[in-house]
Every structure is written in C-alpha cells, then in structure tokens.
Amino acid sequence: MSLLEAKGIKKIYKTRNGGVPVEALKHVDLTVEKGEFVAIMGESGSGKTTLLNILAALDRPTEGTVVLDGMDLGAVKNAAVARFRRDNLGYVFQEFNLLDTFSLGDNICLPLVLAGKKPKEMKKRLDALAQPLGIADLLKKYPFEVSGGQKQRAAVARALITQPRIILADEPTGALDSRSSDELLALFGQVNRAGQTILMVTHSTRAASRASRVLFLRDGTVIHQIRRDGRTDQEMYQRISDALTLLANGGDRK
C-alpha cells in the first residue's frame, strides 16, 4: 500500500464577498510511495500550494479523499487535525516561519513540547539532528541573528524532529540564495536516502532535478510526470527543462 494516496482532489475557493468562485484544483490523483522524493512544479497560480495544504490537512478539499498511511484525513475531526499534523507530518515553509520569540533550539523543539515529550528525549533528538544540519552552534541564537540558509535549516530540523511519515515542503528554496539552496537540496537528498519520504513544491528546475519523480501542475490538474529511472541529476535537469519549454509552448502531452 502507498504511503500517501490522494484521489479525485478538487478545490473550489469561494470568495467572501460574492465574487466568482475560483477552482484552484480540478482533479488531482496522486500516490506517493514510502521513501520517494517527489517534486511538484507549475506556474504561479497553478494550484501547487493549494494541493500541498490539502495533503498537509491545513485545508480540506471540496471533493476527493486523502489517505495517509491508511488514515483518511477527511475522517479526522477538526479539533484533532492540528495534533494529527504534528504527529504525522513535517512541514517546511518558504518563509521559514520560525517564531521570533524562540531561540532556534526552542523553535526546533516546539512540536516535541506540544507532544509532551520529556526534556531529555528532546535534547537527544535535537543533538542528533543539529550536528548533521550544521546548526549545533546556533541553537541558542534567535532567528533574527542568523542567515536565511541557517533559518531554513532550523525549519527543516523542526519538520524532521517529530520523525514524521512524510515531509511536505512549499518552495523551501524560494527565499534562499543559490548556495543555501544547494545546501538545502543536498540535505533533502541526504534525509531521503536515509529513508525519509519528501514531497516538495518548487519553481526551480535545479531543485526538481534532485527528485525521484517530478509532477507538472497546470490549471489544477497534473499534466505531466517525469520519473528518474536511474538518470543522473544532470540528465534530469535536461529533461525537466525540455518539459517546461514544451509546456510553456502550449503542448499538452499526457
């Protein structure tokens, strides 16, 4: 059985003051196997964030079902959604979304504190993560004192520390310079090889070329898909670029 199975997802945003409803997602079917590294690409407004939010239970679909590891997200009660997300999902945001009132260390530990873990256990997990992420020396610092790349690494650490079933990332490299982006992608590759499932929305061909599978979204549907099938990053990069050019020229090759 797949780790994540989304079937027939449709999302219509009703604007508040009687405007035209927006159909952000038409019909999306998506399955993610354990250990996969999936990238989702698409133009601005194609529904990437909407899809990710639905998969992360931050939002509910108008139609369709999402099943994570055998659990139907639609069946989780509203009040329990936050807890469910905390225990099962790791979310990495484009804007880091670190709390400025916490040191990096406390930011990373926040989900564990919410889960009621013991300080000792927290320290163990934190140390195990901080070392490979290269932020061991920064744990006492506050977000405004460190660089964007360092903030993003802390955000990744926060997503990983609960040992979630799947990591969801929305343009995690969007706010980073190219060097920090490369570092972050290397990091994703590393945790993926260690068995972590990752689903990442990105604009960057470079970022997508690290994935094991790339989905292309347009107007609320998946219009194309590329599998790595043993290709190198370089070859992936080439294929993605070709696909993007083709799609930009209006091609619709499903």
Added chain:
Amino acid sequence: MKIGFYPRLAADGMRKNARLYVPYLIACVMMVAVYYILHFLGHSGVMDGMPGGNTAETLMQLGTFVMTLFGTLFLFYTQSALIKGRKKEFGLYSILGMNRFNLGRILFFETLIVWVVSVAGGLAAGITLSGLAKAGFAKMVGSAARSAVLVPAGSVAWTAGTFSFIFLLILLNSLRQVGFSSPIELVRAEKAGEKPPKSNWFVGILGFLTLGAGYFIALRIKQPMSALLWFFAAVILIIIGTYLLLVAGSVIFCRLLQKNKRYYYRTNHFVSVSSMAFRMKRNGAGLASICILLTMILVMLSSTAALYAGADECLDLRYPNEIGAFACKYGYDEGLESLGEKLDADLKQAAMEHGAAITNNATFYEWSISGYFDDGRLDVTLNSLTDMAFIDYDKVAQILFIDRDVYNRVFGCSEEVGPGEALVGTAKKIPIGDTITVGDVSFRVTKRIDDRVDEIDPSARISASPGIFLIVDDVNEVAKHYIKYADFNGEPMLAWFWHCRFDTGLAPQQQEALARTLDELLDEELEPYDFDNRYCESHEGERGDFVGTFGGLLFLGMLLSLIFLASCAIIMYYKQVSEGFEDQARFGIMQKVGMTKEEIRRSVDSQMLTVFLIPILFACVHLLAVLPVVMKLLMLFGLFDIPLLLTAAGICVLVCGAVYAGIYRLTSNAYYRIVS
C-alpha cells in the same frame, strides 16, 4: 468645495487608521472637556456663595493645573505611539517621492484635524456637562446650585488656548520624529528584527532596591507635614522602582523560568513563558504606567472618599460643642482670671437671652508656653526657637498649664496635686519620665491623664505640634516663672488661653446666629484689653466649610480618576492592538506547526491575565505601603477613623478593579478580533 491634496491625504490616513485614531480622539475630547469643567468651576465664580466655595475653587484651580501637566504628558505618549504605528506609511510616501516638507504638511493637517475635533468636541461636551458637574458638586456639599447654565468666555478661551499650545508642541514633536528618520528607516521601523530580551540583573536589582527603599521610607514617616520632602522622595522612589522592576525584573523572572527545563518545556508553559519575556520587554514601561495611574487613582479616591464620609466626624472633633469661644493674650496679667469669669457669665447670659438651654459647659483657662521639647525637658530659650530651621519639627511642643482647682471643677475630678507636682496629659505619644522640666522649673509627674486630654481639648490630636497639659497647684504662681522669656521679636512667650464651650439645644440656624452675636459681644468686651486673638464659632457654621472642602476634594479626585482611567484604557488598548498585529503572524505559524486553536487560546489567555493582573496587584501593594502616610495626612484634617479609611480603600480597590476588568475585556476583545 474642493479639498486640497494634503488635507485629503491626512484625513485618509486617519480614516485608514481609525482603529488607532478613534480612541485617541475620544481621549483628547475627554481631556479638553474635563479641563473646561475644572476651569469653569475654579475660575468663573459659579461656586461663590456655596458653602466652602472658596476652598473648592482653589482646589479646582489646582486641578486645572494638574490636568494641563498630565494632559501634555499623556497626549505626547499617545501621539508617539500613533506615529510609530504609521512610520511605514510615511516611509512609503517618501519612497514615492515625498520630501520632508510634504510629509510635514500631512502631519500639519493631521494635527489640525485632531485639534479641531478635540477642542470643538471637548468644549461642546464640557459646556454641556458643566451644568451637570456644578449641580453634582452642589449636591455633594449639600447646597442648591444656581440653575442658569452660563458659559464663561474666559474658561472657553483658556481651554482652547491651553490645548492649542499642547497640540502645537505635539506637532513639533511628530515633525521631529518623522523628519529625523530616513525613508528606509521608516519602512523598516516595523519589521526590524527584535533582539531577544536579556536579563539585566543590574537594573532588576536596582528596581527591587529602589522600590524597597520607597516602601521603607513611606512606612517610616511619622509626621507627614515635617516629612513632606521624605514623602515625595518615597513616592518618586516607588515610581522609579515600579518602572525598573517591571521593565527588567519581569524579564529576569521569565528567563529564570526558561532556565528551569522541567518547568519550561511543558505545553502549557513553553509558548507562554517565551512570549511573556518579549511582551514584558516591550510592555514593561506601559504596564508600569498603568500601575502608577491605578495607584494614584486608588490613593486619591480612597483618601478623599474617606474624608468626605468622615466630614461629620472631623467636624465633631474640631467643634465638640455647638458653641465654642476662644480668646488669647500674650504676656502675664493679674486681672485675666476675673476677666475670664466675667466673659463666661456674659456669654452665657447672652445665650440664654437667645433662648439657649446651656448644657455640657466647659469654661477654663490655661497658660501656654512653647519651646523645644526633648528628653522630658522644654527648652524655652531664644536659641532653641530661632534655630528652627535646623531642629526637628516633631519636637516643637506647647506646654499648657491648667490650675488643679479649675481642672477638678470643670472636668469633674478630685485630683490632689501638691506644690512642685503635676499631672501630665498628652494626645501624642511623647516619652515623659518621672519629672518634666519647663524652662528652669521641674515638676514631679505624679499621674498621667492622657485619657482625659480629648475632653480638655478634642483638637489636641490634630495640632501639628504636640500639646502637653500640666495640671498644677496654683497655676498663676507657676506662670510667673515664665514672664521673663521673650521671643526674637521681644514679645512675651507666655500666653493666656481662654476657652468657653457649651451646647444650646437650638436649631442649627439659630446656633449660627447665636455664634455671630457672641462673636460681636467678645469683640466688644475685649476691645480695651488688646487681645491677640478671639472668636466664637458654631458647629453648624463651620459645617459648610468642612463639607465644601472635603466635597471639593472628592469631586476633584473623581474627575481626575476618570481621566486617569481613560488614560489606562488607551494605553491598554494600544498595547493590545499592537500586540494583536504582532501575534497574528505568530499564531498562523503555531497552527501550522501543530498547535491546536485551543492550545493557542489557552496560552494567550494565561499571558493576558498575567499582564492584566500585574499592574493592579502592584498598585494594591503600593496602596498598602502608602496608606499609613495617607492616614497620618488625614489626621491633620482631623480624621482618625482608620477603619473608615480601610473600608474606603477596600471599596475603591473593588470598584477600580471592576472598571479595570471591564476595560481589559473591551481591549482584549480588540486583540482577539485582530489575531483570529
């Protein structure tokens, strides 16, 4: 009519920030209205003819002055809070190509609008309410108010003038604030990364010590009048201590909690404690201001309310009988004793002709001499009194000699006092040993009669310098010892005091009339003798002055409390709104990270409650610390009723607490509306 570009821009800016400007305008209107009312009551002569009107007028004039000072401070505070909130907008304007001059024009029109609204609105409200205020005041002092509402041009002009000047200062200040910042600074003002709060142990400990010192001094003050300077020192120390402690101490406290891992890393504490540290760093000063305002309100209201409620008690103490006459002459004279007897007989005769049935009569004389009293010894030499500037005022005492026979007769006793002996009584706790020496004569103290002093002179407790009564054998012989002492003007220090008090059973108005008649009689009879002082008063005649004074104090206290409360409300409101905007983003993140709405709400509630409770708790402790001094001050007015003051304080705490809780509810609703 076409409205200019800049006025429109200014008006638009204010409309967009209505959330901030509406409360500001309301506060401005209130300040102007209260200023006008105080000026109206204090300067226009509406209180002429009311009982105690003159005292009340002076009080209101004082109130006008306090309003000017406080209004300036407070409007400055709010204005800078407003400008801070709009720096981003101004930055945007300047990036869009406006120079400082253009920005200045916007600010000018903005201040102009605020000025027009507050002065016009405030005057309108003030004029409408002034009639009501006058009637309310008249009711409090128990007199009828003249019904015509008059609008004195002087008060209108003063009010408009004062606030025009304040707004001019405010305009200059905001021009300075915007003018000195570069556009980039303006845009960034809001977003600048905030440094984490650091424990400042030095400031924290300093605050703790300052507050402690303030309390210590306040609690040690014995005589508020002579220690007025100390009292001010205590007040200032308490204020400074509150600021330092709330700004630094609270952060230290949060940091200590964060160090305690078992406490800190709990769902309920984690978010609360860390955001409290930031909250206190930003809001410590605001909380301290709220705390000080609350303390002022509590002290002001409880003392004036106690005085007002105890007015009759004070009056009874000061004027124990319906009629009281007094005469005093410096120097020794053989004929005084028989003069006293004649006066007594004539006054009573006149009173009876007035239809009085004389009861509770006490007529007696005493010889008085003042000096520096220390260690059971009264020094009456010139030096001791000319060096007044350097001496302890608490030790300036007045010795009052009363003849044993007079004492026994008038106060119904049968005391034995031999030559060289004395019965000693005093209303203040003055240590006196076995002997007491007055000048160069010593007396053996055979008995203390402290419990009878109230009967001899009920106001002995009120007088600033302690009076010591000595009941002696043959008082005139004793007095002769002191003829030789003279003060630095060469005047004799020995004085003859004569008292005559009695009840009449007459109606209040007749008592007043009788007192006037007797006063004239006294004048007439004492004319040839060159007396230094003489008067006859009635209990009823003085009531108006008492009630007027105390009513005026309470009225002023209530008006100022109203303004202080409104200021508290504004400070809290701005705090909540600015925190609301800051926390909005934070809560979004927390939800995404996996905090349930429930958990967030719980943590916010506990933080808000703490922030809400801190000022009022501190204010209550402050109140407790200064209550003893307040009590002593009230004693100067003749109020000795400690339970009454405590009751008044208790009620004030409850009422203020309730109003404060109401304000808190309203302002925290503003907060919740923003974050959700």
